[in-house]
Amino acid sequence: MHPAEERLVVREHERVRCSLRAVIEPAPEMRDLLRLARGVGNGSGSVDAELTDCSGGGVGLRSPVYFPKQCVLMVRVPSPDGGAGGHVFEGRVRVQRATMIGREPAYDLGAAFADRPDERTLEALLKLSRAGARVEGEDRGA
Numbered sequence: 001m002h003p004a005e006e007r008l009v010v011r012e013h014e015r016v017r018c019s020l021r022a023v024i025e026p027a028p029e030m031r032d033l034l035r036l037a038r039g040v041g042n043g044s045g046s047v048d049a050e051l052t053d054c055s056g057g058g059v060g061l062r063s064p065v066y067f068p069k070q071c072v073l074m075v076r077v078p079s080p081d082g083g084a085g086g087h088v089f090e091g092r093v094r095v096q097r098a099t100m101i102g103r104e105p106a107y108d109l110g111a112a113f114a115d116r117p118d119e120r121t122l123e124a125l126l127k128l129s130r131a132g133a134r135v136e137g138e139d140r141g142a
Contacts, residue, residue, distance in 0.1 A: 013056035018129040020051040020077055024063060027072040027092050027114075040065055051077055054129040056122060058093060058112035066107050071095045072114050077125060080132075089125040091117050 025046040026034045036045050053060035059075065067073060072094050079086035093111035101108055117125070 015053045015055045015060075016126055016129040017053045018051060018132040020128065020132045022049045022051040022061060023047070023076045023078070024049045024061060024067075024073050026067075027074050030072050034067075034071060036065065051075075051129070052108070054125055056126075058096070058110070061109040061111060062101075063107045063109055064104065066100070066105070067095050067098060067109060069095050069098055073111065075111075077128070080128065088128050089117065089121060091115060091121075 023046050026036070031045075036047065040047065047063060047065050049064070050062040051059055052062050061075070072092055075089065075091060075093050076087045077089040079088050092114035094114045095109050095111050097108075097110035099108045100106070116122075
């Protein structure tokens with residue numbers, strides 16, 4: 001096989017680019033291995049992040065904190081109406097890719113769903129992502 005063919009990545013799901021608020025934290029099973037300092041994020045072990053894309057297989061996140069590959073994270077995407085306790089999505093993802101971008105610091109995280117969300121939840125997340133879609137080429141400050 002040609003080396004270029006080995007690096008060929010074929011996406012199984014259509015990716016919807018967006019810019020949505022998300023909150024991320026290490027999943028319960030990771031907390032003994034990975035603990036955020038109180039001065040990081042909101043002080044309760046969670047970090048405000050940006051959901052940058054979403055698909056049927058996972059999500060893209062922009063985080064101010066580095067999370068290593070294979071780390072399992074809890075991701076919450078709040079309802080846009082701010083309803084009490086309302087999340088469009090709350091679930092576990094496994095980090096597949098982590099790339100530092102900018103000097104802020106900021107990290108692009110590519111994550112696959114650790115537990116596939118039910119169809120209704122996934123469709124609600126994709127619908128919100130489409131509604132919050134960013135114009136291609138829009139400056140994200142990076």
